[in-house]
Amino acid sequence: MSGKVAISLAVNGETIEALVAPRTTLADFLRQDIQLTGTHTGCEMGVCGACLVLLDDRPVHACLMFAVQADGCAVETIEGLTHRRAIDDLQKEFHERNALQCGFCTPGMLVSAYGILASGDEPDRDGIRDALSGNYCRCTGYESIVDAIETTARQRRQHMEEEKA
Amino acid sequence: MKARAFDYMRPKCVQEALEAFVSADGDASYIAGGQSLVPALALRLQAPGLLIDIARLDELRGLSLAGGHLRIGATTRHCEILGSNLVREHAPLLAKAAPFVAHPAIRNKGTFGGSLALADPASEFPAMALALDAIIEIASVEGSRRVGAGDFFIDLYETALQPGEIVTAVYVPLATAKTRTAFDELARRRGDYAIVGAGIDAQMQGGFVERMRIAFLSVGSTPVRVRAVEAALTGRQLTPEAIRQAQDVLGTELDPVGDEHTPPEMRRHLARVLLGRLLGRLEASR
């Protein structure tokens, strides 16, 4: 029993064919099999949010699914979002107000923030806090993280209005 | 910790999934969203030899209207319930409860059928299935059967499901012009499981309660209907006095559990507070 299974998935736009043991989580696959260590693992039970990645463009916990379940899907990690410059503005705002200290939670925070911003509406602070309720940060006290996301959302809206005008 | 080794299969149809479970002699688990099962495997609370992935089966998908009911396919994800106009219009109570279910990323994977099959008494959707008098459609190798929510939740994590059976869909009676609903819960932090929560599905006519169902979550080993409270309110107007009396009835009817943070008395008190709030805002809210 428990032989390896062939899977094919897109990771950050690149097709990857691999043999995985069914019990390998997507988080371990990303970190250990294909060396994308930007996805962090903390609790490995869905509580801390350090392991968030995009699955078919929606944030999910990479520790709460097995790599075999991602067969045929598109996964994007913090590396992918960074390289295609999808969150340059967000990263700049995080940097400017020290919305990270040790940085352990940051990839998960950015993936959550990407999800919030992708919805297109401009969330209020309560809405942002709500959407970050599954992301733990042990350093910053959250205030600066909420600031960074709020500012990015406002800037994106202003940018869109300018383009329309 | 990591899960113990297991085999994995993705069947092409429900029948194949059911047969795979039988062939495995019961040493198997279905996996849908995995948002409860994967942590249980990681903690080795469960260690089945085979995972049967039902998340992508077309037969289990989708939201649609079906003869006076809203059909919710078992693998409909929490985020789909939250974003659906059909749900907002025809099952407003579910739309109100959905934002309280876990966190956004968990809602992106967790499924409605998985939540009912797991039957966590602290979960929102099982209690709302009870408040809505939903019908649960179940498949086994012998065929298909339907069970009312009132007969589905039996004990802690125990349902009418027999080993190997699959929840295929849930049917929710459609809201009418008289329907009034309310949902709320009290939790320590956003997204946490509630200390106590409740949903109400009522039919109101000219300010009078024609019919009311109230279900609580996080008060016992199953979601709980409070029938004495419902009876006390039926035929009445929701005056401050009627609400106070309903709260008193609740205080005697409810026999809540305690845990390390919340003694039973505190939970009973919070349930009364919550009931008062929900009844107070019921008339104004479809």
Ligand SMILES: Cc1cc2nc3c(=O)[nH]c(=O)nc-3n(C[C@H](O)[C@H](O)[C@H](O)COP(=O)(O)OP(=O)(O)OC[C@H]3O[C@@H](n4cnc5c(N)ncnc54)[C@H](O)[C@@H]3O)c2cc1C
């Ligand atoms: C950090 C965290 C917080 C959470 N907070 C909440 C919360 O506040 N409220 C809440 O309600 N839930 C919460 N959840 C649980 C989440 O909603 C789960 O998604 C849900 O309870 C189970 O759905 P699933 O599809 O993920 O099921 P899975 O994890 O795939 O399966 C759960 C169980 O049900 C069985 N099963 C699944 N689908 C079927 C089916 N169709 N037929 C028969 N058996 C089936 C499986 O075999 C397994 O035993 C939380 C989870 C986490 C990790």
Ligand code: FES
């Ligand atoms: S590692 Fe996935 S949520 Fe903590």
Ligand code: FES
């Ligand atoms: S910056 Fe250290 S955990 Fe968030």
